[in-house]
Amino acid sequence: MPLPWLLVLLPWAGAAVLAFLPRERVAALTNCGISALSFLLALALLAAPQGVTGWTRLDALNLPLLLLAFLIGLTTAIYSLGAIAAEGLDPRRLRAFHVAFQLFMGAQALALLADNLGVMWVAIEVATLASVLMVGLHGTPAAIEAAWKFFILCGVGIALALLGTIILHLAAQPVIGAGEGLSWAALRAVAARCDPGVLNLAFVFLLVGYGTKAGLVPLHSWLPDAEAEGPVAISAVLSGLLLNAAMLAVLRAKAIVGAHPETVPPGALLLAFGLASVLVAAFALWRRRDARRFFAWSSILHMGLAATGFGLGGAAGNLAGLLHMLGHSLAKSAVFFGIGAAVRLRGSQRIADLGGLCIAAPALGWALAIGIAAVAGLPPFALFASEYLLVTEAAARHPWAILPLGLGLLAAVAAKVRVLQALCLGDPPTGPAAGPADWTSLGPIWAHLVLALLLGVALPGPLRALLGEAAGVAG
């Protein structure tokens, strides 16, 4: 069986196993084991030959995303080793959590690996449903509201994406060979000979559909509440993985449609959505009082930035977008880990209740501070590098784009600095405070930050080459 399939089936098999593990400790450890195993498998992909095998493909574009996905899967599993106990879930829900988590990981892998657009669609749908279950896990009204919104909006979105896929097939159907009707490679090859009108229609639906998943404004409404409910681990994987998979799907569609010279340039639409997301999210950050929702909005901001990069297109633009996706996943999940630990410390996720971490729990406080700085795009982390490349590219190609970009970035940094100081500095508010954070939360945070640092200013040669190639693949 080819390696990619293994990578999909292992988590699903794990999910099946976890479904029958009653003891939570054992289940959590098994969860970690499975995640570690699949991470090793993902590493093995580096050696695997690139190209299409059946419904899956392995290329420079999805390889980094896969590695990242399973890395974050592992760190999240380790984190929830310590954290999930504090979520106060009954055994049934706890088991549901573990099952859904592995289900999600497998679907995630499939979504990233898929070459057949239909399969990709199915995988993303499964991942969505799994995450919906995890979001609604607590069953509180707020959780139900978030999950229901998530479910309905993404259900509609995914349906539109399917329609887009079908229309894409309709466009290619006259010129494409039978059987490979939905293969990305094949579609991209023949795209130039398709009817541009149909391609446009297809792209609109794909963009709206997968863009909903990627949380692009104005299709973003589900994201803040979905990431703020459910166990903290969910926030990490949602912002770290699901958004990336959706963005990858958009990229695949863009690559196909963009291959036809006479279509409405897909980059322009993506750019518009990206800039809108940056502006709206940046200013939405100003009035957040809930820490997790704050960083959920910042995920929208960063997805918007990545979309802007891909919308600019070209080697540099795509590289900026890809780098931004990777860096954002690392930094943001690190921050969510930190927030989760802080929430455990204080039993509230309101910013006002979390203050003064640097004094209450210095190790956690400073780690979180650095993490937030990384998310805010301050040096020397990956987001700084990607934003530098993005802004310089925008200035060189569409100077007018500097204004919305700069405005959004400035507003976002202002808001993030405010929250950073509110969370980390000053005297802690008097109130219940548990013991300091343990290694299961600090370890993942530091690991992510170190990786983000390397990704920012000290990327090893081979990976650098890989990313460069990926920028080419994104078209």
Place this chain on the structure above:
Amino acid sequence: MGFGQLPYDVAHLLGGGMLLLSFMLLYQRRVAAVVSVLAAQGAVLALAAAWQGWVQGAPQLYLTALVAAVAKAGFIPLALHWMIRRLALARGVDAALGIGPSLIAGVALVALAVAVALPITTGAQALAREDLAIALSVVLLGMLMMITRRNAILQVVGLMSLENGLVLAAIGVAGMPLVVELSTAALVMLVLVVAGVFVFQMRERLDSLDIALLHPHRGEGE
């Protein structure tokens, strides 16, 4: 298409039937009736799939027809009816947008769908083009229904009829791989299950399915 007018007309007829049913969905006031209309739409969909299978000589479409008949015309409506009975839903549907205006909006949407679909697909076969236009309309009408209905179940119904539109579009295209239809059908089931879970949870927490009552519970409030 090597055939004469007939296949074209029949396919057109069936598609038009689905569109009509979508309008009836918008028009209906009573939940139970809405679900029955949905069932009817599923049945028509099954017929359309079978006809396309015969026209295109694509056996897998018969399977699609079967799935549609079983799931969309049979199981799902039954499940919904059961739910309605279990939850003793109010008979009447409280629409956010009046019936009349929503019908007008529906017509406008159909016009838009036609405007988008007709000119661009000149390359493709006439059949596919007609189907595309109708499918687009059904999808848009399904979304319109989701917007204009307050009741959670009716939102699910809207989603379902939206999916019907999808399948209609899918079967209209020759050579669409089987995986899509099957996965769609499977997922529709899954969606229904998840939706059911949440509907019951909502019911027990808020003893209402009016999603407007959900809004105040969003985290962080206003």
Place this chain on the structure above:
Amino acid sequence: MLVLGAVLTQALHVTLMLAAAPLVVGVIRWLKARMQGRRGASPLQPFRDLAKLCAKRPLLAENASLVSEAAPYLALAATLVAAALVPGFAHGMAFAPAADLVLVAGLLALARMALALAGMDAGTAFGGLGAAREMSFAVFAEPALLVSALSFAILAGSTNLDQIGAVFRDGALGLRVSLGLAAVAMVAVALAENARIPVDNPATHLELTMVHEAMLLEASGRHLALWELQAALKLTLWLALVAAIFLPFGTAPAGSGPFAWLTGLLAWGAKMGGLCLALAVFEGAIAKMRVFRVPEFLGAALLLALLAAALLFVSTGFA
């Protein structure tokens, strides 16, 4: 010969300035007294005062620091160096190359700072008040001085006093409106810098509007003598400065023999005398203004200087 002459004239100039300083003060007082119908003290009175002060044992406040003792020497030394740079009866003296107007202003600022520090050293109310006011007036005086220097720089192509004098002496420039404006501005600055009426009253004590004297309240004995001499020397310096820039005529070339020096000396004496008379008349004619009117006074001077420069931009070929 040239070098020797330069050195000799320089030495003579310095001693002359030092000797003339008390005399100038004395003369002005005497003239003012005469104009007010009093007999007035003899013009030599300042010399006697200085001698008497030097003979007295100086008294310092308990908490006075070394500043009180060192500042007078520093201030007088700085003023003396500045005075040495200003051309007097002769031009082309030894220090001529260093005779830069900006440097003179800097040295005077140094003396002013020393004076203000000494004023604050004892930590008395009047000392701080005087120091603050002195520095505040300088805030308006210095720009006026430098902007009027701009006019000279444009006409002479340099801020070196000796060169300015040389350019103005040969009269190639003729009479210029802008120079007149600059002259007025500079005279205003001179009045403010030397604490003369209308900016300050040199003859008053313990009056809330005073500036210069307020800083000397704690000084006594030789320190007071040094301060008095410094003030007098500064006044002489300014008169000499005005003379060197606006009345550069009749100065002797340093290289020429003693006879030419003599004529230069006579001319210089005449100029200084005339300026003393003018100052006395002016001070006799007008009254002192309120402290917070001074900025307007000096601001007007600054505007005049700017106007002079602007006129030059327009009129001269440089524009």
Place this chain on the structure above:
Amino acid sequence: MLTAIALGLALLGLLALAALVPTGRWAGHWAGPVVLGGSALVSAGIALLAGGALAFGLPEGVLALPFGPAWGGMRLALDGLSAWFLLLLGLTGMAASLFALGGPARGLVAWPLFLGGMVLAVLAADGFTLILGFELMSLASWVLVALDHREAGNREAARLYLVFAALAGICLVPAFGLLGALDFAAIRAAPPEGWRAIAVLALGLVGAGAKAGLVPLHLWLPLAHPAAPSPVSALMSGAMTKVALYVLARLLLDLCGPLQPGWWGVPLLAAGAASALLGALRANLEEDAKAALACSTIENVGLVTMALGLALLFRAADLGPMAALAAGAALLHAMAHGLFKTLLFLVAGAVQHAAGSRRLDRLGGLIHAMPRTAVAALVGIGAAAALPPLSGFASEWLLLQALLGGWRLGEIGLQVAAAAALALAAMAAALAAAAMLRLFGLAFLGRPRSPRGAGAREANRFELAGMAVPAVLTLLIGLFPGLALALAAPGIRVLVGPAAMPPVVGLAIGAGEGHSAYAPLVVILLLGLALALLWLAVRRRSPATAERGPAWNGGFIDPPPEFVFGDPLSQPSAAGMAQPLRRMLGGTLLAAREAVTMPPPADPRPARLASGFEDRAALALPVPAARLGDAIAGQVERLRGLTLRGSLSLGFATLVGLLALLAWLERR
């Protein structure tokens, strides 16, 4: 050479890592001395290397670092300009680190990173490296500013500080984007033209100005500098603002090429003049010693910016010597201010340690308790007040000469602008003198104003060493400005062209051939001679030693015995010293106000005088910006408040809109 400096950078990074080690005895006893001492050594080494490079020839070529961002490497290069500022960095870094050794060891991780970030920014040979160093410097210094984050005021200062730093970055990055290439050499090869160049000018001015504290972007500066520990504020004021000026010069004078139009200098001249005037005036009104010093930093940054603008003007007008004069003034004043401001902030730190306060109204009479510190302070304020023969006067002499030559620009508008700038520069110098007098007089002269101040002690030897370094350098530069400018010559050539000659006449400095010159050695000789003669003469006439007695104080009655420090009313207060200038200029420029509350007759309460001011220029930008942002945020909130159906409709509307757009496009 470059490699050695890069190794120094690596060493700084290692020191930061070493400071991370949290464990017991190391963290307790050794981390401080090792990290700070190491920083001092590395800084000294860097200063030596830079000075050597300036004296004996700069290294050719570019050093590519083995690592870098995903799209390319990071490059370092050392030319005249960067070497000059590197020299400044090394010297100030050494002094501040030495001083820090004398105090509690805090912020050990951020300190080397702060130094390293500055060095990296100055050494950078491509846009990314420069911005990386620039922002690293900002982030590290933010940590240092936020060290005392338990006080809300400090937190606010830190927040503003970081936001302004981000603003600087967000303006500079697109500026480099507009320049096109990443590598400096490539940019020089193809300088920007037309509106692109103008956009670069605007962005660069805002970006670098926000970090340098140019009016009206100076709001953060008087808040952040006092908030930080003294060695940090010394470094921020002495070195960091210079790095910002370096970026300004590099971007506008070097990278944009020599062909830019002359009017480019005007905005720099205007911003510089405004900063000089406003900063110097505020320095006279602030009642916190470090805040006053920070404001005087604004003034000096403004002076340097003026000089840079003049250099641009003269260069575009083909006045080579004048351009060199202006550029020399800029570089020399940057160096001079870097040193004496470091010195003054260190003095303020020593005073704070000894007397326990920075508020001028709680100090006084320290010259008796801390004579050595007082001498260092005298050198500092002398230079800051532009008194001969110290370094400040030399550089301001050059600046004034350049301004006095402004009439050579030919065009009347520029001439008038230069004349006005001259007036403002002179006024700023005089204002600085007043501020420095107030600072020294209130802190060191007079009587103590608080028990803690009365019990002050001399600074410890590390602090004295830290102050001695910049003090001696200030004296040396003041005495040998010619040598300093000769060192700066390569930098001047970078700014105004390869043919430029520094305005040097032997050891003295001159405003070009046939113009006046300033020879500090002559001045100091004459001063010394005059002093000696006077002293001898006077002491021969009056040998009596001075006697001590109570201050006469204009007949003010002696204070009652319970007033240990004398009657506080009889000593000038900070507000009182500021009163003349507050009334003369404050009203118009700083919205200064005074309010007297006079109790009715037969009411024993004393009359009170309340005075204050608010910096309109500083509030002119951030406040409306914040208000606007909040308004927009409010609108966005309405978007966020949508119900489920609302958001569904939003998505639906988006889809329909896109379809309509598509249909429309198809029609055409």
